[in-house]
Amino acid sequence: MATSEELLTARIVCRAVLPVIKVMLEDDPKTAAAFQDTVGKVQFVADDPAGRVGACLCFDKGAFTVLQEIIPDADVTFAFSSVPKMNAFFAGKPVVPALGPLMKGVFGNFGLVVNTVKLMLGLKLLMPTASPKDPVKARLKVKMTLYMISTALSQLNKAGDAEMNKWTAKQPDRIYQWSVDGTDIACYLRIKAGKTKAGRGVYTRRKPFIHMRFAGVEGAIPVLNNEVDSLQAMARGLVVSEGSPEYGAKVGDFMLRIAGLLT
Amino acid sequence: MPLSQQELGELKRLAAKIRRDIVDVTGWSGGAHVGGSLSMVDMLVLLYWKYLRVDPARPDWEDRDRFVLSKGHGGVGHAVVLANKGYFPMEDLKTFNETGSKLGMHLDGAKAQGVDASTGSMGHGLCQALGMALGARVLKKDTRVFCIIGDGESNEGSIWEAAMAAAHYKTPNLVAFLDRNHYMIDGYTEDVMSLEPLADKWRAFGWETRAVDGHDVAALAEAIEFAIAWDKGPVMLLCDTVKGKGVDFMEAKAAWHYGGLSAEMVAKAKQSIGEG
């Protein structure tokens, strides 16, 4: 039976990682082209004695949504025999044939399968080992990672994580903003009295309580990959954190926690 | 350089005159800090008539030496000295303590000419004197700063803060006198709040410390000259004095820390002081 930590990771995979596929579809011309006529549903599901866990990617000629449920009529299903195995797949761990996903309906949806695998490969941009030189991919990585992190933090809270709940419980209405200088990449996390919401772009209704600004895509990647610690990152001008240093540090800690869950 | 007999005689007579004037002011002002003023007259006389490079006609002369009376309640003594030196007319002394006058218990530098720091509350003057000494250093001037503190005043922590800092900054242009007259308002200092061993304390704080008879003008002169010449850091001249010195019925009595004098007592006091 999956542990609570494993279930938490799975939740983050389904609700924070899978959704950033949207970024690839919207911002990467090749991916957009590959999916422009695609219609279909791809289910990811993991077996667990306490109940199956998974989400379904829905493609509709360029439009993309993630259904946080297990549907009976998916066109393609990637099935895992356990939650930790699904988590490992998304952590980029090598797939051993016996443990690999069972693909049903392969012959009828070969194109969809191939494209989905490409998306999975694309998700590898999120890994701390990925340092793409191609500017398009680098930008994708930063945007996907920040979007993923902001949602993951919110999901961490919504999942009832004790440490996160404790941290959000007493906070008044506050915005934690991320942005990348020289780009339009921005996202935020709103926290208020125990509630959280991840948002895209710059929050305009109030000034951010913490604003983490990366010095361009090139500055963001080493920080997001944890190649440098926070002190070094700031000393080298890769990122600036405006606002309370104590709360900024705490956000950083939670970001590391998310990274830890996903690798 | 030891004082000549003539100079010594003149200074002693001047000191006696200052003491008599202090008694007069105490009489007509209704009351003054007479005991603690009489005890420091000899130091003041030597400073103002021999060692301070000052000019009463130019009280704001930038390069003058500075004098800070940290035991500011000795204002009556300081005022008498300043008047005799010519900073303001002797007549002004008649207004001492009057509402609206330039002279009162604690001298106000904004009103009385020649007062480098307006003191009164204990423990402030030495800090300001230190600031002046450091200022002279910044301005690269050879200005000397002299400061008289009281023994009761030495209970104040800020005195020791200033002492510590002066030693730290090795201010050779700062010379302090401690008017060790042994009595404060509530009595003998060692009964109220013991200070001894006082010389040891100043030495421990890093000051070159000399004990000297505060009423032996010749010895005082020698001590001041030593202090001026000492260039390694601040100097403390621990002057053993008598509260109320010169007036037999006041000497060594806590009660005469502050008091009034009737015309009869003024006459007796002046007789006791003599001509010096």
Added chain:
Amino acid sequence: MAGVESSTSWTVYDATKLSAREIYGVVLSDLGAARPDIVGLSADLAKSTQIGAFGERFPDRFFNFGIAEQNMFGAAAGLAKMGLTPFVSTFSAFASMRACEFLRTDVCYQNLNVKVIATHGGTSFGSAGTTHHAIEDLSIVRAFANLTVIVPADGFETAQAVKKCLDLAGPIYIRIGRGFEPTVYDREDETFQIGKAVEMRPGTDITIIACGPTVFHAVEASKVLAENDGLSVRVLNMHTIKPIDEEAVMRAVAETRRILTVEDHNVIGGLGTAVADVIAASGKGCAFTKVGIPDTFTPHGYPEDLMNLFGTDTDGIVAKVRELLGREFEEDEDWEDEV
């Protein structure tokens, strides 16, 4: 560049741009080059108060007095008497209380040209707790004759205050935070004038008069109230609380008829009281309320949280204004994560 608050692992500074807290240290250092009469004094807090930047550049004109604030202020008076211009820096709690008598009797009574940079005012030294919070300092120093009291809104305004206090002879007390407060301005406002309040936002329904870190929050509150409640909220940055800009206060009374003051300070004796004095003396009717520490000691906590606790932050000000104007409001209650 120095500026590390050693107790945290995150130092908020940008390699290419100075953080707000460092600005005044650099400004003072630059002024020191132009003005040989400036001397710097610290009580073992050179790094924390940023005056260390000056000290590093001009070691002969910088004096550390160790943890001895009384002597430091007395010595500042002595230095000023020699014609120098001392900048004395320590935490607000110690400047106003530990050295109180020396500030009052040596500096103010003798009307000397001493400039006090009192840092960590209000609850800004949050974690250090009650002993290091200065929630009475403005009340105390406001009562000293001859003293000008300035509470700049942010690092940029602090730089202006430091520059301009050289043009105003006499003792000046400049009270700032710990340096991590959000900035209200995005650069120095050269029109800054000691004694003249700045209208940050125009308005007609009510005026918020703020000083120091609460100016940012008042501005934000004004925006929220405009967008959500359709309210027109004037915001006055009353950086100089002594002498207070009476004319700006009276104009607010006449044109908005409601005044709310907000300060990171006790409600007794600070900005609120100063404004109340003006209104009461004028005899004009005006709804008036003070927001601040309600005559209680403040616990330890992160300063942003403490401001929230005492209602001196954006949320607190918004709530107070709504309460005063009897308004209902619609919260943004969509808590679904965006994709």
